[in-house]
Structure formats: structure tokens, C-alpha cells
Amino acid sequence: MSQSTPDAAHEAEPLGDPNTHAALRLWVALARAFESVADHARDDLRKQRMSPGEFGVLEMLYHRGPLLLGEIQRRILVSSGGVTFLVDRLAAKGLVERQDCPSDRRARYAALTPAGEKLIRRIFPLHAARIATALGGLSEASQRDLARSLKELGEGAQQRGGKSRGRKRR
Amino acid sequence: MSQSTPDAAHEAEPLGDPNTHAALRLWVALARAFESVADHARDDLRKQRMSPGEFGVLEMLYHRGPLLLGEIQRRILVSSGGVTFLVDRLAAKGLVERQDCPSDRRARYAALTPAGEKLIRRIFPLHAARIATALGGLSEASQRDLARSLKELGEGAQQRGGKSRGRKRR
DNA sequence: TAAGATTGATCCGTCAATCTTC
């Protein structure tokens, strides 16, 4: 794992502020839920010998077509050097290729090669199914509700300014 | 960041199964929400020159007292080697010390030193407040609701067997 | 044989500095 999960029990020594206490419990639940599902995702991806970042790039190019490296960076939230590195590796595997940008010679596109397209077309549905299995305990309705709440939570937290790794601060 | 976030828009090419589609949207929302809050947490910790893992160990020892390394491993969900490494670093900083286990000579305890106790006692409330700020958009009630749903989600996903990095499969 | 801890190799990604083009 790449991330340590916060400890679950703060009840031993309750905090003065009940509001903080509720927030902490939510944070723990959020982190644990994320890690549980991420475990499924990572496990599935490892069988394809693919890192989460690599899969993220392939998936994005699959669903959106060729993209500038900077766009990829903002969308999957990796560092600038990280994108270069990911695209390098995918290119070495023959799954992705760089293309020059006609309107701006500083920029480059990344695009799927036929081999990359074939691969992601095959594994994406399997990966999606694995996620669905992980989440399978919840009804479709509560999945929708939860997704809505989480989206609100995420956007709120982002506006309050976390670290903002060069991401659009809209 | 240590983790790439799944891409948000699959609407361009809807999946056959609507159930899978709902699951995917939930997964994206979950990952984005987690990363947004984690950014706050990481940002805060970095000012203390402390990794999330190090903070996790200190926090746990603070709230639970001396713990076997194996227990720490299971609770913060890091690898076996990871715990050894974390405790090494904290010990080098003088914040934590190892203690022999009288009943099993294979095992060792980790415990806070006075300096470690002093440090975590000081920074934990600040960290908690930062998390509370990140989550501040939500009412206390909806924080509780969300936490409950997420706990259910996380436990469900875990039971369905993610990767289970040596963790108790209870 | 198995369980706990440790070591060393390796992997993935960040960060700071740099180069090019705008």
C-alpha cells in the first residue's frame, strides 16, 4: 500500500470539540473505505502488471482520445514529472505514443496505439466489474446517494485548499 | 501524491450494465474525496517533516499505548517491512523505542519515548483541526450519516477480499 | 513448520532544476 490508514479509535481520549470528533470519525471511515476498494483495484491491476497510474492514463485516453500531457496531469492528479514517466513507460510497452501539438510546439499529445487500444478495451470491463463486486454490498440507490455526498465532500475539501499540486484552483 | 485518481467521465461510452456504471461513479467519487482530504492531511504533516506512516504510528501509540509491531502492521495496514522501517526512523528521531516482549522473544513492542509523547500531544489536535476544516462543509449530522455508510462500504469491500496484505481476514 | 521481525532489492511517484517555446 502506498498510504497509511488513520487509526480508528479515538474514543479512549475524547477531544474537547465534538465537531472535530465527528470529522475525525468520518475521515477514518473515508480512508478505510477507500483503501478497501483500492485494494481490489490494485490487486486486479497487478495481474496485468500495470500500476494504477498506467491504468489511469490508458483509461483516460480510451475514454477521451488523445490528450495533452498537461491535461492528463491535471486529471489524474500526478506530478508533472510523473506524467512524463508514466507515458514513457507506456510508450516503452508500445501502448501509447507521443504526438506533436501543431499549435504549440512546447506541448505534446499522448495517444493510444492500436495495441494500447486493444488492451484497454479488453481489461477495462473486467476492472470495472471487479470494482462493482467490491461495492456490491450496496444497493444501486444508496450507491448513487453516497456518490453524491462524496462528490460534495471532495469538492468542499478541495476548495478549502489542500495542497493543490499545481491543479486548477478554479 | 501516491495514488492516481480514476478518471471521472465514463458517460461518453456508457457501459452495458447500469449497475457497473453506478459502481464506477461511486468509486470515482470515493477516490476523489479521499484524495482531497488526504491532501490536507499530507500538507499539514509535511510541515512537521513527518510522513503519513510515521504520524500513524505515533498516533496509534499515543491512543493505545505500547503495541507489538505486528499489531501496528495490521492496524495501519502497511507491509511487514514497512513497520520495521517506520519504527526505525521514529527511533532514530528519538520519538519511539523498542521494548522486548517478555512472553515471546520473537516479538517486540514499540512505545513512545517522553519526547515522542510530547510531540504527538502537541501536534495531534492541530492535525485533527485541519481535518475538521477540510470537512467543514458538511453538517455534523451528515458527517455522521456519511461515516456510517462508508464504514458499511469499507467492511463490505474488505470481506469480499481485496488483496488482504496479511491482514486478519476475520 | 509457522510466526514475528528484519534486510536488501526494487518500484512508483514526488520534487527541484532545466530546457524549450510562448
Next chain:
DNA sequence: GAAGATTGACGGATCAATCTTA
């Protein structure tokens, strides 16, 4: 000067192999 991409050094964690004790 600022924006896009790239490079190289580094950090944090995983993994497989090993050592010790049960």
C-alpha cells in the same frame, strides 16, 4: 517572465528472502 515538458536525485513503501524463536 511564464507555461509545458523532461531529467535526475530522492523518498516512502512493497516484496521476497532470511534469521530467530515458538
